[in-house]
Amino acid sequence: MKGKVDALLGIVFGDEGKGKVVDYFTPRYDVVARFAGGPNAGHTIIFDGKKFVLRAIPSGIFDESKLNVIGNGCVIAPDLFMAEAQELETAGYALTERLHISRRAHLILPTHRVLDRAYEAAKGKAKVGTTGKGIGPTYSDKAARIGLRVGDIFENFAAKYEALKARHLQILSDLHFTDFDISEEEREWMAGVEYMKKFPLTDTETELNELLAQGKNILAEGAQGSLLDIDHGTYPFVSSSSTTSGGVCTGLGVPPSSIGRVYGVFKAYSTRVGSGPFPVELFDETGDRIREIGHEYGAVTGRNRRCGWIDLVALKYAIMINGVTDLVMMKSDVLDTFDTIRVCVAYEKDGIRTDTMPYDTEGWTAVCEDRSGWREPLGAVREENQFPPAFKAYVDYLERELSTPISIVSVGPDREATIIRPSAGL
Numbered sequence: 001m002k003g004k005v006d007a008l009l010g011i012v013f014g015d016e017g018k019g020k021v022v023d024y025f026t027p028r029y030d031v032v033a034r035f036a037g038g039p040n041a042g043h044t045i046i047f048d049g050k051k052f053v054l055r056a057i058p059s060g061i062f063d064e065s066k067l068n069v070i071g072n073g074c075v076i077a078p079d080l081f082m083a084e085a086q087e088l089e090t091a092g093y094a095l096t097e098r099l100h101i102s103r104r105a106h107l108i109l110p111t112h113r114v115l116d117r118a119y120e121a122a123k124g125k126a127k128v129g130t131t132g133k134g135i136g137p138t139y140s141d142k143a144a145r146i147g148l149r150v151g152d153i154f155e156n157f158a159a160k161y162e163a164l165k166a167r168h169l170q171i172l173s174d175l176h177f178t179d180f181d182i183s184e185e186e187r188e189w190m191a192g193v194e195y196m197k198k199f200p201l202t203d204t205e206t207e208l209n210e211l212l213a214q215g216k217n218i219l220a221e222g223a224q225g226s227l228l229d230i231d232h233g234t235y236p237f238v239s240s241s242s243t244t245s246g247g248v249c250t251g252l253g254v255p256p257s258s259i260g261r262v263y264g265v266f267k268a269y270s271t272r273v274g275s276g277p278f279p280v281e282l283f284d285e286t287g288d289r290i291r292e293i294g295h296e297y298g299a300v301t302g303r304n305r306r307c308g309w310i311d312l313v314a315l316k317y318a319i320m321i322n323g324v325t326d327l328v329m330m331k332s333d334v335l336d337t338f339d340t341i342r343v344c345v346a347y348e349k350d351g352i353r354t355d356t357m358p359y360d361t362e363g364w365t366a367v368c369e370d371r372s373g374w375r376e377p378l379g380a381v382r383e384e385n386q387f388p389p390a391f392k393a394y395v396d397y398l399e400r401e402l403s404t405p406i407s408i409v410s411v412g413p414d415r416e417a418t419i420i421r422p423s424a425g426l
Contacts, residue, residue: 003030003212004260007220007248008328011264011318013272014225014243015296015305017330017410018265019043022059022221024418030216032060033069033208035251036241037223038108038138039080040131047415052088056081058221061093067211069204072104073241073251075138076150077113078192079185085195101196102204103151109161110182110189111168112137118177137168139230139240150201153193205253212258220248226264226318234361237276245322264324264404266315268332270344271296271305277361280308280344280368294334309342309368312401317357319404326407326424329398332391333378333411341394342368345401371397378411384421 008025010016023045026032039055045062046052054061056076058068070076085095112134119137141147146167152160172178208218226232228239229247242250245262249255269290272278281287287307290296296305318324335341346355347364358364374390381387387395399406407424411417420426 001215002258003214003216003218005212005218005220005248005252005254005258006261006263007222007245007259007322008263008265009222009243009245009322009324010225011227011266011322011324012225012270012311012314013227013278014223015271015273016225016265016267017044017413018222019045019054019059020410020413020415021263021265021328021330021408021418022219023047023062024415025219026060026063026066028217029060029066029219031067031069031208031211031218032058032221033071033204033218033252034058034074034221034223035071036073036243036247037239038075038133038135039077039084040133040135040224040239043221043223044413046413050091052091055084057084057088057095057099060219060221061088061095061099064094064098066098068099069208069252070099070101070105071204071208071252072102073247074102075106075108075135075142075241076101076196077108077134077189078196079188080108080133080192082188082192082195096198097200100200100202100204100207101150103149103201104203104205105150106138106142107148107150107152108134108138109148109165109168110185111165111172112141113185114172114177114180114182115168118172118175121177122175136240150196153197153201157193208252208254212254217260218252218254220252222247226322227314232321234276237274244318261325262323263326263328263407264319264322265328265330266310266318267294267330268310268335269294270308270311270314272308273303273305277364278306278308279313279347279361279364280311280366281306282308290334293337294331309344309366310398311344311366312398313344313347313355313357315402316355319402324404327399327402327404328408328410329395329406330410332409333417335373336377336379337375338373339375341371341373343371343397343401344368379417381411382416382419384409384419 115137344366346367374388376388
């Protein structure tokens with residue numbers, strides 16, 4: 001029997017805690033594969049009193065019996081990859097044979113990062129709020145068919161690198177953005193290129209399909225969230241890759257027929273980093289309180305995350321476009337102390353009300369309903385039968401509204417604070 005690819009995705013604006021869930025699920029799979037994004041994604045994993053933040057390396061790397069793959073849909077900064085991998089090696093994890101990298105993945109050059117800053121500066125008040133990691137310019141070069149790929153490092157690489165760098169420098173000159181020095185950064189980048197050569201740089205699409213034919217199962221790890229998808233997100237305030245379930249096929253080279261379950265990860269409330277419309281955003285002390293209790297600061301950038309109540313309009317849309325089969329609710333414990341939990345059930349603008357995602361969410365306000373809070377700590381809960389009645393009612397309510405089972409509930413940052421509900425059949 002052929003194996004399956006299950007996808008685990010953030011389905012709102014990212015930062016949902018996907019890394020923890022991937023880490024928890026890894027023992028059930030033979031392979032964990034990243035299919036999109038780059039070092040702008042920070043996946044935080046906490047276990048045995050230790051904290052790790054992964055940016056490019058899949059979150060299954062802590063299980064030393066599993067293969068991890070960085071797929072062709074990803075973009076890689078060799079210097080940042082080297083720093084991340086060496087940190088894991090220092091912590092005692094052997095990576096070389098367990099981490100395979102697609103030769104078709106594109107490389108983030110130092111000048112891509114400068115371009116990122118230059119483009120943001122040129123936008124003025126219309127800034128997208130990028131992480132400045134060069135993600136957008138790298139995907140732009142990919143689409144323009146001028147980018148450098150991992151496989152290029154073995155043949156005439158210096159000439160290819162200098163040609164693309166010269167193109168970038170000309171653009172930066174045209175933008176009058178010339179006050180920078182990348183010489184030290186470039187040396188580290190080149191050292192990262194040499195470091196990458198010790199890993200298996202392979203045709204991962206062939207490798208993954210061969211594993212599927214052998215009956216092996218793959219967990220596809222998403223980056224960012226569905227509302228940051230280049231096609232289906234809140235454009236132009238989006239990432240530059242395909243973050244939805246469709247991106248699993250293009251970003252790993254696996255056929256749609258191989259996709260099994262699609263896990264949609266969301267928080268019990270909402271957050272967003274960077275610019276862009278966010279109808280449920282709270283600008284009061286409630287929003288500040290959620291941020292502080294939930295430690296809502298970017299794992300990569302450290303930026304404050306904008307906070308708000310849960311958004312059913314956004315969730316229904318994301319469930320639809322991803323074909324979500326199972327929901328995973330994270331950070332439920334953050335709301336332990338609230339008497340009332342608010343839920344956004346619709347948007348309103350100029351007297352018009354909708355419960356479906358508009359083409360442009362700018363200017364829409366949230367229409368909310370109140371639910372009773374549970375006012376009991378969830379941190380020690382390990383089974384569904386220990387749920388406080390009001391919390392169980394909240395979970396049941398969300399399942400009804402979203403017409404999708406909430407199969408997993410997280411009540412804390414540690415691996416053990418993860419509850420798989422008996423009804424999930426997992």
